[in-house]
Amino acid sequence: MAKSKVDILKEIQKLDSRELKLLSNNIIEILTKSSEQHNQVAEQINDGIERGCPTCGSVSIVRYGYLQNRIRFQCKDCKKTFTDLTGTAISYIKKKHLWEQYIMLMVEGNSLRAIASKMDISLKTAFDWRHKILTAFEELHKTKFNGIVEVDDVWFLKSEKGKRGLQNPRKRGGTNKRGDNNDQAKVLFSVDRSKNIDLTTACMGRIKRKDLDRILGNKVSADTNIICSDKHPSIKSFAKTHGFTHYRIHASQKQYSVGKIYHVNNLNNLAKRFKDFIKQYNGVATKYLQSYLNLFRFIELFKKQRSMISEFYHASLKDKLAISRYSNLEERYQMLIA
Ligand SMILES: [Zn+2]
Structure with a gap:
């Protein structure tokens, strides 16, 4: 039977100091848990109200019970229900x-x-x-680039779902002819010196200036960024059109940097790490290539963080x-x- 508070206090007074300490730790634990739960509820409510109705965008919403242990909301306009996870x-x-x-x-x-x-x-x-x-x-964590940005494309042989056949990226800095046929998915790799990374599946076949506009257009600006690349003509055209300072590395002529700081070494290392990373999946369908780029990018961004x-x-x-x-x-x- 439940005891009254007075009874409980009487019981507590009988405890010795060691037992009291244990009890006080237990109480703190219970309090912490309950305040965490309270915060989670508050977060769910804020989130639901902030986002509005995911169906019609209305901000006129009311609480509407629970769904799978989460607070449910209803839109007063379209009557659809949703949670903060919808x-x-x-x-x-x-x-x-x-x-x-x-x-x-x-x-x-x-x-x-x-x-x-x-x-x-x-x-x-x-x-x-x-x-x-x-x-x-x-x-996730897509921000504008800082300072020097290394840019290049890396190709992967087109692969249909279920079939094996993802090829290694072309040998970077080697004498391989740049592949530009429509069986190649081109991924644009961009990385700055603050470890911001963008990996975007750009197109099949030859990457064009408009692909660069679409992918990099709002992440770099001529005022704050300098572009380093190899001899890719579309990157040159992109840089020239938008007025970027642009350093081109002629790896085929054994030139690996301009001065000490203008090079694409970080990008080459990143591409090599991706090549090693993707090997463990034994062939990835082109349809899912971007997903694996996302995973790789995430691991790159967070590999030094325990959280x-x-x-x-x-x-x-x-x-x-x-x-x-x-x-x-x-x-x-x-x-x-x-
Ligand atoms: Zn609605």
């Missing part, structure tokens, strides 16, 4: 408590089969989750457009190869 990568996932563990196993480089077996989920679920998570990271898993986890809960990008993977692929 649209995020995790929104259709039933076993939400496994999400963080999944991310950890993925970042550690476990195969799908290993993840499925360790977590007791099906291979299909493991596959599905991987791509939901990876689309969530596409927009990476937690960052990864929280980022996946914040991106409200992740599910729509995930649903559009096929469409985006068709646009890429069109």
